[in-house]
Amino acid sequence: MNNYIEKNRDKFLNELLDLIRIPSVSADSKFKQDMIRAAEFVRDRISEAGADKVEIYQTPGHPIVYGEKIIDPSLPTVLVYGHYDVQPADPYELWDSPPFEPVIKNERIYARGACDDKGQFYMHVKALETMLATDSLTCNIKIMIEGEEEVGSSHLETFVKENRELLKCDTILISDTSMIANDVPSIETGLRGLTYLEVEVVGANRDLHSGVYGGGVANPINVLCEMIASLKDENGHITIPGFYDNVEELTGSQRAALNAAPFDLEEYKKDLSIEDVAGERGYTTIERVSVRPTLDVNGIWGGYIGEGAKTVLPSKANAKISMRLVPNQTDQEICDLFTAHFKSIAPASVKVSVVPHHGGLPYVTPTDSLEYHAAELAMEESFGKKPIPTRGGGSIPIVALFEQELGRKSILMGFGLDIDGLHGPNESYGLFNYFKGIETIPLFFKHYAKLKKGE
């Protein structure tokens, strides 16, 4: 198999670059046509790889691509999941090269989606091609690539609920997470959930002169800042009543295990050019970014933001706010708690509205399952080192739903690194990681089939 991968190295890379060139930003409706182009591209490549029944399923949002290769109904079936949509590339001016014109530098691909998740899911398409071309596929495979992961997977949710039979499988394999380092392979065994909302604070019915009205009429920006500031106390605890009620506190030994993973705080600060980390008092950085919930403002705007000065007392101010959730919080519960609290703290001088964007449940996978062992063996074989289990801070909202609707756990065998800069400018993905993924995925199928057979 490695021979086939080596021989097709240029082709595998160029196809990925072509996919990356399609600006498939799901959040922004001006990219709707590009989303369709991306779905068609993915459909055609999955088909060429040798899958059957390859189809685009329309949804009220962006389409879902599905294909399968059932070689023997008695063999185990692996459902591969990924997403062809990407985060918006804003702010464009911070990119060193245009986000949708991939550039290869220092053995890394620089472009929006290079890693998340085009680079990672496309490894599966190429792994499938490799296994079929070398006649080494050992399990049935179903592959489903959606276009709404970055906006909450809401239509995939309906699709999964309505297509339980089609998606029936023994386990689910996903590459959309990171490892500790190229020489410290790891597997994420948990994901945080997410609640994402947009808030608006409205004062007067029009923008006002800050001299004529200033001091006498509520300024929605000041009020929004005060409301946001009040959402955390001086210890970094979130003040929304009930917010922590369902948070699972780790035991002392669980915390010790988590903190045993290699982590160099000085290197971490140096990499980010910060003098100090910040966060909830009483927890380490590793804990803060994985097993503790958060509340972050992802965007804020109001008033005059052009060049120079404008002495305006604006009519309104807005913010996008998200919370990362941990077991056993639910996105619906937190969305409701946030909304009720945020409205309750609004002063009478303004009107406040809260619009939920999307959410997802947190997720934890056990490390004693057959599929986890298969992933462990596959990475050990390709990296030469047993991977470390970690808890991830990100969210893949659909994973909890897969468990609920399909009754199956997902394996998060991701090949990214923290330095990939997901969601930010100059996102990148190592060529090493891309080809190592294509090499490792068939090993997962091999070990999984063996373990299922009880060998």
Place this chain on the structure above:
Amino acid sequence: MNNYIEKNRDKFLNELLDLIRIPSVSADSKFKQDMIRAAEFVRDRISEAGADKVEIYQTPGHPIVYGEKIIDPSLPTVLVYGHYDVQPADPYELWDSPPFEPVIKNERIYARGACDDKGQFYMHVKALETMLATDSLTCNIKIMIEGEEEVGSSHLETFVKENRELLKCDTILISDTSMIANDVPSIETGLRGLTYLEVEVVGANRDLHSGVYGGGVANPINVLCEMIASLKDENGHITIPGFYDNVEELTGSQRAALNAAPFDLEEYKKDLSIEDVAGERGYTTIERVSVRPTLDVNGIWGGYIGEGAKTVLPSKANAKISMRLVPNQTDQEICDLFTAHFKSIAPASVKVSVVPHHGGLPYVTPTDSLEYHAAELAMEESFGKKPIPTRGGGSIPIVALFEQELGRKSILMGFGLDIDGLHGPNESYGLFNYFKGIETIPLFFKHYAKLKKGE
């Protein structure tokens, strides 16, 4: 004179509309050519009105237009001041018609600059034309129209300092303020000062994934909100140490006089569509917007502000913050206090910078001067009612400088109304006010000359 004004009504209006059509936004460098066009337009109209020595004076910023008519060196000289620059028209989408295409509706001109200050200073150009055409000018007149009032008049400051002889005068007349109502004429006897700054809070050296880093690294938006919120206490008092040290507290009778002006709180709230006013505890709305200092965020931005959701932990957040000042605060003192305090409250997890934009001193004019009496008599003659003295909340930074450099007080005989919506979308100016101003200004010259002669 009124006959001449009546006969030239259409011409007077159309010229103003032509002036308004030039988008002379001083804050934004993309309007630089329009600023030059506006200056040339003003120069040509002042010249046509009959002034001598009409010239454009270049500055390192936007040009100053100056002209004069010295009819008799033994007569008193009035310096008229105004500005041809306007505030940015953003946000354009909130305008009912394009901001630089004036529309007349319900006897009002709708456009950026309709009132502030094109409509108001152009009354002086037309009043000059009227007085010269009807041979009724009773004082010498100097007219100076600048292009940087909305950005702090910094180059006018230098120009005034360097041209004390040119600008020598007995008093200064300015129409850039408001009256209480068309049937309640008033004259502003004070202006607030201004300190305008821009702040930036920087966290990590790049935008981060809010899942991978969220909870462990400072979010500059959250930090900025917390810093801004901390600038006021629960009583609406500004918490910057020393901020109130030089604030002049009014006596009980001064406060009573101020609050005796006609003001209907219910009407005020209804006009703004707000449930409640807001501000510093212990002061009335009239006091809050005139004799008390303020701190308002005029603009804020950070992170993702496009459509949909982006789970980014941004690298930085910015805000434009201004403070209106009252006697005897100085803009330099407050700028220094703000900067030192804002930097001192920044947590170690972020870097903070503060850039001053511009400022101006607060100003108070006595009501027992000859020039104030002249303005009072002029308005009484044209409105049929004696004007009420008020304290304005806005700022005209150059007024304090005129006093300092030219040794003269300014008379703020403005004809605007609060409903004109200065600095906001759909700014407007009443036709009644425009023509009433042209009618009243020559009366000021008449009464001022008489009073100076001791008649």
